[in-house]
Amino acid sequence: MKAITAYQEVKQKITRDIVNGRYFIGQALPAEKEFAKEFKVSIGTLRKAVDELVSEGIVIRRQGKGTFIAEHDEQRLLYYFFHVIKHDADHKNYPKVELVSFQSATANGEEAKKLQLKEGSPVWRIVNRLSLDGQCVIVDRLTLSKERFPTLTRSAFQNREGSIYQLYQAQYGQSVARTSERLRAGAASKQDAEWLNLKPGEPVIMIRRIALGIEDEPIEWRISTLNTECHEYFSELGA
Known part of the structure:
Protein backbone atom coordinates (compact mmCIF):
# COMPACT_ATOMS: atom_id res chain seq x y z
CA MET A 1 0.00 0.00 0.00
CA LYS A 2 1.33 3.42 -0.96
CA ALA A 3 2.22 5.57 2.04
CA ILE A 4 0.39 8.88 2.30
CA THR A 5 2.26 12.15 2.63
CA ALA A 6 2.13 14.39 5.69
CA TYR A 7 -0.27 16.88 4.10
CA GLN A 8 -2.60 14.06 2.97
CA GLU A 9 -2.68 12.75 6.52
CA VAL A 10 -3.56 16.23 7.80
CA LYS A 11 -6.27 16.53 5.16
CA GLN A 12 -7.74 13.19 6.24
CA LYS A 13 -7.75 14.23 9.89
CA ILE A 14 -9.49 17.54 9.15
CA THR A 15 -12.04 15.74 6.97
CA ARG A 16 -12.73 13.22 9.71
CA ASP A 17 -13.19 16.03 12.25
CA ILE A 18 -15.75 17.68 9.95
CA VAL A 19 -17.64 14.41 9.46
CA ASN A 20 -17.63 13.74 13.21
CA GLY A 21 -19.08 17.18 13.95
CA ARG A 22 -16.07 18.82 15.57
CA TYR A 23 -16.66 21.78 13.28
CA PHE A 24 -20.12 23.02 12.38
CA ILE A 25 -21.41 24.39 9.09
CA GLY A 26 -20.08 27.91 8.56
CA GLN A 27 -17.66 27.64 11.51
CA ALA A 28 -14.11 28.93 11.16
CA LEU A 29 -11.20 26.51 11.38
CA PRO A 30 -8.52 27.29 13.98
CA ALA A 31 -5.76 29.77 13.11
CA GLU A 32 -2.92 28.29 11.04
CA LYS A 33 -0.34 28.39 13.84
CA GLU A 34 -2.71 26.70 16.26
CA PHE A 35 -3.74 24.09 13.69
CA ALA A 36 -0.17 23.32 12.63
CA LYS A 37 0.86 22.91 16.27
CA GLU A 38 -2.04 20.51 16.88
CA PHE A 39 -1.03 18.31 13.94
CA LYS A 40 2.70 18.76 14.57
CA VAL A 41 3.40 19.86 11.00
CA SER A 42 4.79 22.95 9.31
CA ILE A 43 2.59 25.83 8.16
CA GLY A 44 3.42 24.86 4.57
CA THR A 45 2.17 21.30 5.07
CA LEU A 46 -1.02 22.54 6.71
CA ARG A 47 -1.68 25.03 3.91
CA LYS A 48 -1.27 22.34 1.26
CA ALA A 49 -3.86 20.18 3.04
CA VAL A 50 -6.28 23.09 3.37
CA ASP A 51 -5.68 24.12 -0.26
CA GLU A 52 -6.99 20.75 -1.40
CA LEU A 53 -10.05 21.04 0.84
CA VAL A 54 -10.70 24.49 -0.68
CA SER A 55 -10.37 23.14 -4.23
CA GLU A 56 -12.88 20.40 -3.38
CA GLY A 57 -15.39 22.93 -2.02
CA ILE A 58 -15.33 21.49 1.50
CA VAL A 59 -13.95 24.67 3.09
CA ILE A 60 -13.76 28.24 1.81
CA ARG A 61 -11.33 31.07 2.48
CA ARG A 62 -12.64 34.55 3.28
CA GLN A 63 -10.12 37.31 2.80
CA GLY A 64 -8.98 38.71 6.13
CA LYS A 65 -11.35 36.48 8.12
CA GLY A 66 -10.03 32.92 7.87
CA THR A 67 -11.11 29.52 6.54
CA PHE A 68 -14.65 28.26 7.10
CA ILE A 69 -16.63 25.06 6.63
CA ALA A 70 -18.53 25.56 3.34
CA GLU A 71 -22.27 26.10 3.45
CA HIS A 72 -24.72 25.15 0.72
CA ASP A 73 -25.95 28.64 -0.02
Missing part, protein backbone atom coordinates in the same frame (compact mmCIF):
# COMPACT_ATOMS: atom_id res chain seq x y z
CA GLU A 74 -28.04 29.34 -3.13
CA GLN A 75 -25.15 30.73 -5.17
CA ARG A 76 -22.91 27.71 -4.54
CA LEU A 77 -25.71 25.29 -5.37
CA LEU A 78 -26.58 27.10 -8.59
CA TYR A 79 -23.08 27.23 -10.00
CA TYR A 80 -21.69 23.93 -8.70
CA PHE A 81 -24.66 21.59 -9.00
CA PHE A 82 -27.27 23.00 -11.42
CA HIS A 83 -26.26 22.75 -15.08
CA VAL A 84 -29.32 23.65 -17.15
CA ILE A 85 -29.67 26.86 -19.15
CA LYS A 86 -31.63 28.15 -22.13
CA HIS A 87 -30.10 27.52 -25.52
CA ASP A 88 -27.13 29.89 -26.07
CA ALA A 89 -27.75 31.68 -22.75
CA ASP A 90 -24.74 32.96 -20.81
CA HIS A 91 -26.25 32.77 -17.32
CA LYS A 92 -28.24 30.45 -15.07
CA ASN A 93 -31.47 30.99 -13.20
CA TYR A 94 -32.37 29.15 -10.02
CA PRO A 95 -35.25 26.72 -10.74
CA LYS A 96 -38.58 26.58 -8.97
CA VAL A 97 -38.98 23.13 -7.38
CA GLU A 98 -42.37 21.41 -6.92
CA LEU A 99 -42.72 18.21 -4.91
CA VAL A 100 -44.87 15.65 -6.74
CA SER A 101 -44.52 12.56 -4.56
CA PHE A 102 -42.75 11.36 -1.40
CA GLN A 103 -42.90 7.64 -0.71
CA SER A 104 -41.41 4.99 1.55
CA ALA A 105 -40.03 2.05 -0.44
CA THR A 106 -37.40 -0.68 -0.54
CA ALA A 107 -34.26 -0.32 -2.65
CA ASN A 108 -34.20 -2.07 -6.01
CA GLY A 109 -30.97 -3.43 -7.46
CA GLU A 110 -29.83 -0.19 -9.06
CA GLU A 111 -30.70 1.98 -6.06
CA ALA A 112 -28.93 -0.41 -3.70
CA LYS A 113 -25.80 -0.42 -5.86
CA LYS A 114 -25.64 3.36 -6.23
CA LEU A 115 -26.26 4.04 -2.52
CA GLN A 116 -24.11 1.10 -1.35
CA LEU A 117 -27.03 -0.60 0.39
CA LYS A 118 -28.36 -4.11 0.50
CA GLU A 119 -31.15 -4.71 -1.99
CA GLY A 120 -34.47 -4.34 -0.16
CA SER A 121 -33.11 -1.77 2.31
CA PRO A 122 -35.62 0.95 3.30
CA VAL A 123 -35.40 4.11 1.19
CA TRP A 124 -37.28 7.30 0.45
CA ARG A 125 -38.33 7.88 -3.17
CA ILE A 126 -39.05 11.48 -4.10
CA VAL A 127 -40.24 13.02 -7.37
CA ASN A 128 -39.79 16.74 -8.09
CA ARG A 129 -40.63 18.93 -11.06
CA LEU A 130 -38.22 21.80 -11.77
CA SER A 131 -39.42 24.82 -13.71
CA LEU A 132 -37.64 27.74 -15.35
CA ASP A 133 -39.63 30.79 -16.48
CA GLY A 134 -42.87 29.00 -15.62
CA GLN A 135 -42.11 25.94 -17.76
CA CYS A 136 -41.36 22.47 -16.40
CA VAL A 137 -38.02 21.49 -17.93
CA ILE A 138 -36.76 18.73 -15.60
CA VAL A 139 -38.31 15.81 -13.73
CA ASP A 140 -36.11 14.64 -10.84
CA ARG A 141 -36.42 11.22 -9.21
CA LEU A 142 -34.44 11.00 -5.98
CA THR A 143 -33.64 8.02 -3.79
CA LEU A 144 -32.32 8.40 -0.23
CA SER A 145 -31.36 5.82 2.37
CA LYS A 146 -33.68 5.85 5.39
CA GLU A 147 -30.71 4.93 7.55
CA ARG A 148 -29.03 8.20 6.57
CA PHE A 149 -32.26 10.25 6.78
CA PRO A 150 -34.35 8.38 9.39
CA THR A 151 -36.67 11.21 10.45
CA LEU A 152 -37.28 12.80 7.05
CA THR A 153 -40.96 13.47 6.33
CA ARG A 154 -42.89 14.80 3.37
CA SER A 155 -43.72 17.94 5.34
CA ALA A 156 -40.09 18.57 6.33
CA PHE A 157 -38.93 18.04 2.75
CA GLN A 158 -41.63 20.19 1.19
CA ASN A 159 -41.48 23.03 3.74
CA ARG A 160 -37.69 23.19 4.04
CA GLU A 161 -35.93 26.53 4.11
CA GLY A 162 -33.52 26.71 1.20
CA SER A 163 -32.51 23.95 -1.17
CA ILE A 164 -32.54 20.17 -0.86
CA TYR A 165 -28.77 20.06 -0.28
CA GLN A 166 -29.12 22.74 2.42
CA LEU A 167 -31.69 20.49 4.13
CA TYR A 168 -29.33 17.52 4.01
CA GLN A 169 -26.53 19.60 5.49
CA ALA A 170 -28.38 21.63 8.12
CA GLN A 171 -30.72 18.93 9.47
CA TYR A 172 -28.74 15.72 8.99
CA GLY A 173 -25.08 16.80 8.78
CA GLN A 174 -24.86 15.31 5.27
CA SER A 175 -22.77 17.69 3.16
CA VAL A 176 -22.68 17.10 -0.59
CA ALA A 177 -19.10 17.81 -1.64
CA ARG A 178 -19.34 16.78 -5.29
CA THR A 179 -21.45 14.87 -7.76
CA SER A 180 -20.70 12.14 -10.28
CA GLU A 181 -22.89 12.36 -13.37
CA ARG A 182 -23.50 10.35 -16.52
CA LEU A 183 -25.68 11.52 -19.41
CA ARG A 184 -27.54 9.40 -21.93
CA ALA A 185 -30.21 9.94 -24.58
CA GLY A 186 -33.65 8.66 -23.76
CA ALA A 187 -37.32 8.75 -24.71
CA ALA A 188 -39.96 10.53 -22.64
CA SER A 189 -42.31 8.26 -20.72
CA LYS A 190 -46.03 9.00 -20.84
CA GLN A 191 -45.95 10.69 -17.42
CA ASP A 192 -42.78 12.68 -18.05
CA ALA A 193 -44.03 13.75 -21.47
CA GLU A 194 -47.18 15.16 -19.87
CA TRP A 195 -45.17 17.16 -17.34
CA LEU A 196 -42.53 18.32 -19.84
CA ASN A 197 -45.07 19.27 -22.53
CA LEU A 198 -43.78 16.62 -24.94
CA LYS A 199 -45.24 13.68 -26.80
CA PRO A 200 -44.53 10.22 -25.35
CA GLY A 201 -41.38 8.83 -26.89
CA GLU A 202 -39.91 12.20 -27.83
CA PRO A 203 -36.16 12.54 -27.13
CA VAL A 204 -34.93 13.69 -23.73
CA ILE A 205 -31.61 13.74 -21.90
CA MET A 206 -31.28 11.47 -18.87
CA ILE A 207 -28.87 12.73 -16.21
CA ARG A 208 -27.89 10.05 -13.70
CA ARG A 209 -26.24 11.61 -10.66
CA ILE A 210 -24.75 10.34 -7.43
CA ALA A 211 -24.30 13.07 -4.81
CA LEU A 212 -21.21 12.27 -2.75
CA GLY A 213 -20.22 13.41 0.71
CA ILE A 214 -16.93 14.65 2.10
CA GLU A 215 -15.53 11.12 2.28
CA ASP A 216 -17.01 10.13 -1.10
CA GLU A 217 -19.92 8.31 0.57
CA PRO A 218 -23.11 8.23 -1.57
CA ILE A 219 -25.77 10.52 -0.11
CA GLU A 220 -28.35 10.70 -2.91
CA TRP A 221 -29.12 8.86 -6.14
CA ARG A 222 -30.96 10.98 -8.71
CA ILE A 223 -32.24 10.45 -12.24
CA SER A 224 -33.20 13.68 -14.01
CA THR A 225 -35.16 13.84 -17.27
CA LEU A 226 -34.48 17.03 -19.25
CA ASN A 227 -36.56 18.50 -22.07
CA THR A 228 -33.94 19.89 -24.47
CA GLU A 229 -36.36 21.68 -26.80
CA CYS A 230 -35.42 25.07 -25.33
CA HIS A 231 -32.86 24.14 -22.66
CA GLU A 232 -29.55 22.32 -22.59
CA TYR A 233 -27.11 20.76 -20.16
CA PHE A 234 -24.20 23.09 -19.48
CA SER A 235 -20.83 22.30 -17.94
CA GLU A 236 -17.61 24.28 -17.73
CA LEU A 237 -14.27 22.60 -17.04
CA GLY A 238 -11.22 24.46 -15.81
CA ALA A 239 -7.79 23.76 -17.25
Whole structure:
Protein backbone atom coordinates (compact mmCIF):
# COMPACT_ATOMS: atom_id res chain seq x y z
CA MET A 1 0.00 0.00 0.00
CA LYS A 2 1.33 3.42 -0.96
CA ALA A 3 2.22 5.57 2.04
CA ILE A 4 0.39 8.88 2.30
CA THR A 5 2.26 12.15 2.63
CA ALA A 6 2.13 14.39 5.69
CA TYR A 7 -0.27 16.88 4.10
CA GLN A 8 -2.60 14.06 2.97
CA GLU A 9 -2.68 12.75 6.52
CA VAL A 10 -3.56 16.23 7.80
CA LYS A 11 -6.27 16.53 5.16
CA GLN A 12 -7.74 13.19 6.24
CA LYS A 13 -7.75 14.23 9.89
CA ILE A 14 -9.49 17.54 9.15
CA THR A 15 -12.04 15.74 6.97
CA ARG A 16 -12.73 13.22 9.71
CA ASP A 17 -13.19 16.03 12.25
CA ILE A 18 -15.75 17.68 9.95
CA VAL A 19 -17.64 14.41 9.46
CA ASN A 20 -17.63 13.74 13.21
CA GLY A 21 -19.08 17.18 13.95
CA ARG A 22 -16.07 18.82 15.57
CA TYR A 23 -16.66 21.78 13.28
CA PHE A 24 -20.12 23.02 12.38
CA ILE A 25 -21.41 24.39 9.09
CA GLY A 26 -20.08 27.91 8.56
CA GLN A 27 -17.66 27.64 11.51
CA ALA A 28 -14.11 28.93 11.16
CA LEU A 29 -11.20 26.51 11.38
CA PRO A 30 -8.52 27.29 13.98
CA ALA A 31 -5.76 29.77 13.11
CA GLU A 32 -2.92 28.29 11.04
CA LYS A 33 -0.34 28.39 13.84
CA GLU A 34 -2.71 26.70 16.26
CA PHE A 35 -3.74 24.09 13.69
CA ALA A 36 -0.17 23.32 12.63
CA LYS A 37 0.86 22.91 16.27
CA GLU A 38 -2.04 20.51 16.88
CA PHE A 39 -1.03 18.31 13.94
CA LYS A 40 2.70 18.76 14.57
CA VAL A 41 3.40 19.86 11.00
CA SER A 42 4.79 22.95 9.31
CA ILE A 43 2.59 25.83 8.16
CA GLY A 44 3.42 24.86 4.57
CA THR A 45 2.17 21.30 5.07
CA LEU A 46 -1.02 22.54 6.71
CA ARG A 47 -1.68 25.03 3.91
CA LYS A 48 -1.27 22.34 1.26
CA ALA A 49 -3.86 20.18 3.04
CA VAL A 50 -6.28 23.09 3.37
CA ASP A 51 -5.68 24.12 -0.26
CA GLU A 52 -6.99 20.75 -1.40
CA LEU A 53 -10.05 21.04 0.84
CA VAL A 54 -10.70 24.49 -0.68
CA SER A 55 -10.37 23.14 -4.23
CA GLU A 56 -12.88 20.40 -3.38
CA GLY A 57 -15.39 22.93 -2.02
CA ILE A 58 -15.33 21.49 1.50
CA VAL A 59 -13.95 24.67 3.09
CA ILE A 60 -13.76 28.24 1.81
CA ARG A 61 -11.33 31.07 2.48
CA ARG A 62 -12.64 34.55 3.28
CA GLN A 63 -10.12 37.31 2.80
CA GLY A 64 -8.98 38.71 6.13
CA LYS A 65 -11.35 36.48 8.12
CA GLY A 66 -10.03 32.92 7.87
CA THR A 67 -11.11 29.52 6.54
CA PHE A 68 -14.65 28.26 7.10
CA ILE A 69 -16.63 25.06 6.63
CA ALA A 70 -18.53 25.56 3.34
CA GLU A 71 -22.27 26.10 3.45
CA HIS A 72 -24.72 25.15 0.72
CA ASP A 73 -25.95 28.64 -0.02
CA GLU A 74 -28.04 29.34 -3.13
CA GLN A 75 -25.15 30.73 -5.17
CA ARG A 76 -22.91 27.71 -4.54
CA LEU A 77 -25.71 25.29 -5.37
CA LEU A 78 -26.58 27.10 -8.59
CA TYR A 79 -23.08 27.23 -10.00
CA TYR A 80 -21.69 23.93 -8.70
CA PHE A 81 -24.66 21.59 -9.00
CA PHE A 82 -27.27 23.00 -11.42
CA HIS A 83 -26.26 22.75 -15.08
CA VAL A 84 -29.32 23.65 -17.15
CA ILE A 85 -29.67 26.86 -19.15
CA LYS A 86 -31.63 28.15 -22.13
CA HIS A 87 -30.10 27.52 -25.52
CA ASP A 88 -27.13 29.89 -26.07
CA ALA A 89 -27.75 31.68 -22.75
CA ASP A 90 -24.74 32.96 -20.81
CA HIS A 91 -26.25 32.77 -17.32
CA LYS A 92 -28.24 30.45 -15.07
CA ASN A 93 -31.47 30.99 -13.20
CA TYR A 94 -32.37 29.15 -10.02
CA PRO A 95 -35.25 26.72 -10.74
CA LYS A 96 -38.58 26.58 -8.97
CA VAL A 97 -38.98 23.13 -7.38
CA GLU A 98 -42.37 21.41 -6.92
CA LEU A 99 -42.72 18.21 -4.91
CA VAL A 100 -44.87 15.65 -6.74
CA SER A 101 -44.52 12.56 -4.56
CA PHE A 102 -42.75 11.36 -1.40
CA GLN A 103 -42.90 7.64 -0.71
CA SER A 104 -41.41 4.99 1.55
CA ALA A 105 -40.03 2.05 -0.44
CA THR A 106 -37.40 -0.68 -0.54
CA ALA A 107 -34.26 -0.32 -2.65
CA ASN A 108 -34.20 -2.07 -6.01
CA GLY A 109 -30.97 -3.43 -7.46
CA GLU A 110 -29.83 -0.19 -9.06
CA GLU A 111 -30.70 1.98 -6.06
CA ALA A 112 -28.93 -0.41 -3.70
CA LYS A 113 -25.80 -0.42 -5.86
CA LYS A 114 -25.64 3.36 -6.23
CA LEU A 115 -26.26 4.04 -2.52
CA GLN A 116 -24.11 1.10 -1.35
CA LEU A 117 -27.03 -0.60 0.39
CA LYS A 118 -28.36 -4.11 0.50
CA GLU A 119 -31.15 -4.71 -1.99
CA GLY A 120 -34.47 -4.34 -0.16
CA SER A 121 -33.11 -1.77 2.31
CA PRO A 122 -35.62 0.95 3.30
CA VAL A 123 -35.40 4.11 1.19
CA TRP A 124 -37.28 7.30 0.45
CA ARG A 125 -38.33 7.88 -3.17
CA ILE A 126 -39.05 11.48 -4.10
CA VAL A 127 -40.24 13.02 -7.37
CA ASN A 128 -39.79 16.74 -8.09
CA ARG A 129 -40.63 18.93 -11.06
CA LEU A 130 -38.22 21.80 -11.77
CA SER A 131 -39.42 24.82 -13.71
CA LEU A 132 -37.64 27.74 -15.35
CA ASP A 133 -39.63 30.79 -16.48
CA GLY A 134 -42.87 29.00 -15.62
CA GLN A 135 -42.11 25.94 -17.76
CA CYS A 136 -41.36 22.47 -16.40
CA VAL A 137 -38.02 21.49 -17.93
CA ILE A 138 -36.76 18.73 -15.60
CA VAL A 139 -38.31 15.81 -13.73
CA ASP A 140 -36.11 14.64 -10.84
CA ARG A 141 -36.42 11.22 -9.21
CA LEU A 142 -34.44 11.00 -5.98
CA THR A 143 -33.64 8.02 -3.79
CA LEU A 144 -32.32 8.40 -0.23
CA SER A 145 -31.36 5.82 2.37
CA LYS A 146 -33.68 5.85 5.39
CA GLU A 147 -30.71 4.93 7.55
CA ARG A 148 -29.03 8.20 6.57
CA PHE A 149 -32.26 10.25 6.78
CA PRO A 150 -34.35 8.38 9.39
CA THR A 151 -36.67 11.21 10.45
CA LEU A 152 -37.28 12.80 7.05
CA THR A 153 -40.96 13.47 6.33
CA ARG A 154 -42.89 14.80 3.37
CA SER A 155 -43.72 17.94 5.34
CA ALA A 156 -40.09 18.57 6.33
CA PHE A 157 -38.93 18.04 2.75
CA GLN A 158 -41.63 20.19 1.19
CA ASN A 159 -41.48 23.03 3.74
CA ARG A 160 -37.69 23.19 4.04
CA GLU A 161 -35.93 26.53 4.11
CA GLY A 162 -33.52 26.71 1.20
CA SER A 163 -32.51 23.95 -1.17
CA ILE A 164 -32.54 20.17 -0.86
CA TYR A 165 -28.77 20.06 -0.28
CA GLN A 166 -29.12 22.74 2.42
CA LEU A 167 -31.69 20.49 4.13
CA TYR A 168 -29.33 17.52 4.01
CA GLN A 169 -26.53 19.60 5.49
CA ALA A 170 -28.38 21.63 8.12
CA GLN A 171 -30.72 18.93 9.47
CA TYR A 172 -28.74 15.72 8.99
CA GLY A 173 -25.08 16.80 8.78
CA GLN A 174 -24.86 15.31 5.27
CA SER A 175 -22.77 17.69 3.16
CA VAL A 176 -22.68 17.10 -0.59
CA ALA A 177 -19.10 17.81 -1.64
CA ARG A 178 -19.34 16.78 -5.29
CA THR A 179 -21.45 14.87 -7.76
CA SER A 180 -20.70 12.14 -10.28
CA GLU A 181 -22.89 12.36 -13.37
CA ARG A 182 -23.50 10.35 -16.52
CA LEU A 183 -25.68 11.52 -19.41
CA ARG A 184 -27.54 9.40 -21.93
CA ALA A 185 -30.21 9.94 -24.58
CA GLY A 186 -33.65 8.66 -23.76
CA ALA A 187 -37.32 8.75 -24.71
CA ALA A 188 -39.96 10.53 -22.64
CA SER A 189 -42.31 8.26 -20.72
CA LYS A 190 -46.03 9.00 -20.84
CA GLN A 191 -45.95 10.69 -17.42
CA ASP A 192 -42.78 12.68 -18.05
CA ALA A 193 -44.03 13.75 -21.47
CA GLU A 194 -47.18 15.16 -19.87
CA TRP A 195 -45.17 17.16 -17.34
CA LEU A 196 -42.53 18.32 -19.84
CA ASN A 197 -45.07 19.27 -22.53
CA LEU A 198 -43.78 16.62 -24.94
CA LYS A 199 -45.24 13.68 -26.80
CA PRO A 200 -44.53 10.22 -25.35
CA GLY A 201 -41.38 8.83 -26.89
CA GLU A 202 -39.91 12.20 -27.83
CA PRO A 203 -36.16 12.54 -27.13
CA VAL A 204 -34.93 13.69 -23.73
CA ILE A 205 -31.61 13.74 -21.90
CA MET A 206 -31.28 11.47 -18.87
CA ILE A 207 -28.87 12.73 -16.21
CA ARG A 208 -27.89 10.05 -13.70
CA ARG A 209 -26.24 11.61 -10.66
CA ILE A 210 -24.75 10.34 -7.43
CA ALA A 211 -24.30 13.07 -4.81
CA LEU A 212 -21.21 12.27 -2.75
CA GLY A 213 -20.22 13.41 0.71
CA ILE A 214 -16.93 14.65 2.10
CA GLU A 215 -15.53 11.12 2.28
CA ASP A 216 -17.01 10.13 -1.10
CA GLU A 217 -19.92 8.31 0.57
CA PRO A 218 -23.11 8.23 -1.57
CA ILE A 219 -25.77 10.52 -0.11
CA GLU A 220 -28.35 10.70 -2.91
CA TRP A 221 -29.12 8.86 -6.14
CA ARG A 222 -30.96 10.98 -8.71
CA ILE A 223 -32.24 10.45 -12.24
CA SER A 224 -33.20 13.68 -14.01
CA THR A 225 -35.16 13.84 -17.27
CA LEU A 226 -34.48 17.03 -19.25
CA ASN A 227 -36.56 18.50 -22.07
CA THR A 228 -33.94 19.89 -24.47
CA GLU A 229 -36.36 21.68 -26.80
CA CYS A 230 -35.42 25.07 -25.33
CA HIS A 231 -32.86 24.14 -22.66
CA GLU A 232 -29.55 22.32 -22.59
CA TYR A 233 -27.11 20.76 -20.16
CA PHE A 234 -24.20 23.09 -19.48
CA SER A 235 -20.83 22.30 -17.94
CA GLU A 236 -17.61 24.28 -17.73
CA LEU A 237 -14.27 22.60 -17.04
CA GLY A 238 -11.22 24.46 -15.81
CA ALA A 239 -7.79 23.76 -17.25
